[in-house]
Amino acid sequence: MKKNIASYLTVALTISILLYVSFSSNKTIDSSKYSTAGLDLNYTVSQDAGTNTSDLSLLSENNTYSPYLGKSFVGFKEALAFKESRGDYSTVNTFGYLGKYQFGKETLKLIGIFDPAEFLINPQLQESAFIANAERNKWILRRDIKNFVGKRINGITITESGILAAAHLAGAGSVKKYLRSGGADVFEDGFGTSIEYYIKKFSGYDTSFLKPNKKAKASLI
Template sequence: MTRTYQDYFDALGFRESSSRYAIENPFGFIGKYQFGEAALHDLGYYAIDNSDPNLFRNDWVGNWSGKNGIHSKQDYLNNGPVQEIIIEEWHEVLWRRIEHNDLAKYDGQILNGVPITISGMLAASHLLGTGGLRSFLQSGAVTSPGDGFGTTAYDYMTHFEGYETPFSVNRGQFVVIEGGPGRDVLSSYGGNAVLNGKGGIDTALYSDPVADYDIDSRFDGAWTVTHKQSGPISTDILIDIERVQFSDLSLALDLDGHAGITARIAGAVFGQEAVSDQALVGIGLGLLDNGMHYEALMQLAIDAALGAEAASHTAVVDLLYQNVVGVAPAATEQAHYVGLLEAGEYSVASLGVMAAATALNETNIDLVGLSQTGLAYV
């Protein structure tokens, strides 16, 4: 269901004052939309003659300009229609400030799990000013400043998400979009961009199939994604981005992290061909990304591969040896590794981790090659 710009103002007025025009809060903010002196000064209604020396005190000791028939605070409180005019004027100002501060580019991004939209940015800026919005966005939605009542940027960004507005973002220009320490989903929307995840498990999002793009690793650890179909060629540089999601599949780029662990486990437990099993890889990555530890995933994989036989140390050794070395273990080798398990020097999971980390397993799964192409998953 479409939520219109008027729906947005209705919701904003209700959140600010329960839609009451003739109200003043304990901090001196007035009217349905809880304006202070500074905003009404910027709009030309209050103290434009410098009659109030402190526009952040909200004591309303200055003069009113008479704009739109408002000559006093009481005039303002008594005139609902003018308050509706003022809130639209104010949002024009807010949007210009958002653009001027290079914040409009965050529209459509997901920072720390928080969808960023134009209406959400406008609402957060109305609550806290452009500076408060900037702090929220540039922290990757981790730092969430609040007002005197404890209402935060996060509250307004999420509560006012996704309303229609008359404003739009120029998607064709070069931008640098940075996330934060949380889990971010970043997109250039077809332009040329630097997407920097800056910590956490971050995803670059693309709307077309992977075949429409060239993906290359760079010497400095960054990656480039070049769109080579339908229209002008555009190239993004990905920094500290662990996942790339296309319309048909995804790539995991962190072969020194969760992607490498997943590939090693797949090779050691299920065989080198399992690295190409995109569904299996997706399960492993999902579990690691959501907090499962290496040994726990290894145990889960061995249990899945062996079923009831997972309780047999001999079966575990045979499985790992066959997949890593390529042949069944000799009796002496089998006895050696079974003995380590029986003596408690290794657990099943830790033995699996040892096998997965061997150079032989890394060669089997072509870990070096995967570090240049990424690990595909669905």
């Protein structure tokens, strides 16, 4: 009987000690120390990045871009690159077209690139080549852009970005034929992709960044 009483007393004493320690250590937290008042918490990046000349650095870097680029110029070139190669700088397709934007060797020569092997391993040069080729095409197609943008051909509204994307696919001459024939002369590449498809798919992007330039050349400077 005495042993049972001693056991009960021991248990009761242990519980009392635990309760005391628990309550005595329950301090009040001063939440004011954790206030965010006065802190700059705006980390939003503009969706217009890449449409100004101050954003040129974006064009020459091998970055993974956000899918929320909208209709900005960077959105245009990245969407086109994804369609061409899924954005792979090192790829060569079955027809021998090279890199992220799938350039042909003859087109590269027109913008001052004569070493395809060097081109393929140089992302910065590929980005520069895209700009140079697009500016050259914009100069060649300057009258067609003026005359056809805003009009509809075969139910498709013609835009500058659609014209430039189609020129990237098939060359400026083929785009001229399509527009001036009222959509009757439709070029298709080796995979069956048509000018008309590119005009529609890449319509409405902001390509004002690109300036018409007859002598545009790719450069690393």
